[in-house]
Amino acid sequence: MLIVDVLTGGVRGGTAIMFAALGETLAERAGVVNLGTEGCMLVGALGGYAVAAETGNPWLGLLAGALAGALLGLVHAVAVVWRRADQFATGLTLMFLGLGLTSLFGAAYVGKAAPGFDPVPLPVLGDIPVIGEILFRHDPVTYLTFVAAPLLWFALNRTKAGLLVRTAGERADVLHVHGYSPGLIRTVAVTAGAALAGLGGAQLSTAYAHAWFEGMTAGRGFIAVALVIFAAWRPLWVVAGSYLFGAALAVAPALQARGQSLNQFALDALPFVITLVILAVLGRRTLRAAPEELRRVFAR
Amino acid sequence: MRKIITGAALAVLATACSANTAGTATPASGGTVVPGKGSTAVGFIFVGPKDDYGYNQAAYQGSQEVAKAFPNLKVITAENVPEDDNAARVMNSMIAKGAKIVFATSYGHLDAALKVAAEHPDVVVVQQGNLITGSAPPNAGTFFGTVYEPVYLAGIAAGRATKTGKLGYVYAFPISQTIDNIDAFELGARSVNPSVKTYAVNTSSWCDPAKQAEAAANLLKQGVDVITQHQDCTATVIKATEAAGAMTVGYHADASAIAPKGWLTGSQWNWGPLYSDIVRTALGGTFTGSKYNGNFRVGYKTGDNPFVQSPYGPLVDDKTRRLIEAAKDTLKSGSPFAGPVRDQEGKVRIPDGTTPDYETIEKIDYFVEGVVGSLPKS
Incomplete structure (x- = not known):
């Protein structure tokens, strides 16, 4: 059934975006925008693929992808939090840095074979009609997001660490009063968020595409940043948004594999049109949901 | 940049x-160059x-x-x-x-x-x-x-090997070279398996591994059991096909190393x-x-085609090899596009008894009968 295939494709293709968007949620809840998410995904994609190829272990690759993303995120945090650099300019620079670094060091891994993650249907759950096919017949890294998203929600809303992150994003001064360093908290949040983006990149190269190619994230990092805004900084809405975007990407191949006549170029633009429409419709309403400290960044 | x-x-x-x-542009002597x-x-x-x-x-x-x-x-x-x-x-x-x-x-x-x-x-x-x-x-x-000639031969291998009667073609853009390839692949497959269909899916990119992954997944879901492609980077589609237990026809390079079970044959440059x-x-x-x-x-008509067949994989049986050798002999005097060739609507585009020349073939802008899918409209 077309709808089942599109939704299955949405989960398959939305997972990389979800990792990045969850990471960006964490960073933005602490009051920092990381437009360099695309770059973090790229270094994660290459780092993950390269380490999987060199060690023969895709799990080590995944770890390396997260580390590579985290390193790039740390650069952002240092520049933005400690040196007070402009968030947008730094983020964009970081994106180009990631693109440049990966095309330079990635050339050796284009076309190179590496072990990766193949789909592993979950016992019992995978046998459920429709739902099983859409959700439970994917690669193990996809299953990680089933845990990561609720975990992030729980951590942000029900733990002290989450409270500190949220306070850094809402009223940094309060942290000072209580003897915490908002800068340190933001640094940790941005770095951890970038690690998630790197993980998303590694999922793309080692589990989804089973290949590395320069620029292979193709704008997914930017979609992730936009998604965080229209998900109103809530992890569980990020999940829905990621799958929506993944499904939009899956419509064209699902239709074509059925021999449907269609306007290819309109379909290719669909995910971006959806993003734009949602952002425009929500408009300033999203800004009201924004972390207080972030609003200063956006509403300048 | x-x-x-x-x-x-x-x-x-x-x-x-x-x-x-500037100095070398004109011949030294006024005589013949x-x-x-x-x-x-x-x-x-x-x-x-x-x-x-x-x-x-x-x-x-x-x-x-x-x-x-x-x-x-x-x-x-x-x-x-x-x-x-x-x-x-x-x-x-x-x-x-x-x-x-x-x-x-x-x-x-x-x-x-x-x-x-x-x-x-x-x-x-x-x-x-x-x-x-x-x-x-x-x-x-x-x-x-003549790129499409070895692709036609590979189509024979695919048409013989398929169990579902559905072949898949992942391509980038509808340029004439690609259209020739898709058509020749289906024509080759049909020559040994008249009911076989080729499902064409495009990615609008010479190399976008994520799009390729989604294209391959959807073709496999539709029951396609042999996939080939016209992409600059080919690993993603081949690995997805192999992981699903389906068969691969290569392009550009011998990639049998990443598809040891499902590799049939392919085409590569020399x-x-x-x-x-x-x-x-x-x-x-x-x-x-x-x-x-x-x-x-x-092409095979004139001698050393720089586009050659890749080595066979284990699934290609002796009868298939003989059929391909016979077809190769036919191509020495004929063409994969020897008439009658019908388009998707069943209209005869190349009449019976006609063997089109290379220039005519390079200008083909339609899918032949048996190809499922339509060229991207702008």
């Missing part, structure tokens, strides 16, 4: 060399990197075989040469270094190649893959293989012999008026 930087670098390079090139004769070097320009595991790498390997075959010649290569005036500048700088034979290996290099040929009557300029309209200048030509023969002809002073002095297309 890389293009801009390369462009700037090339501009500087060209300025530095222009004093030299024999293009290419006595050349001490051969130049090759590529549109992409020499290690892309595809088109450019194959062309680069061809240039290295020329270097081996002609140890006295200096082989000069340039990667990432854009398809604009910069190509002419790079070729001029190669000519300044003594090259009187220049290969412009990308489709879009033709305009620059013809410009350089006009400026340097003593230099042979050949272009890979495009067509010169009208008569070629005495020192220029184009050449290419430019060395043809490049070397063009160089030999030019060095001997017989380029003008030769078969290379025009739009040279080589």
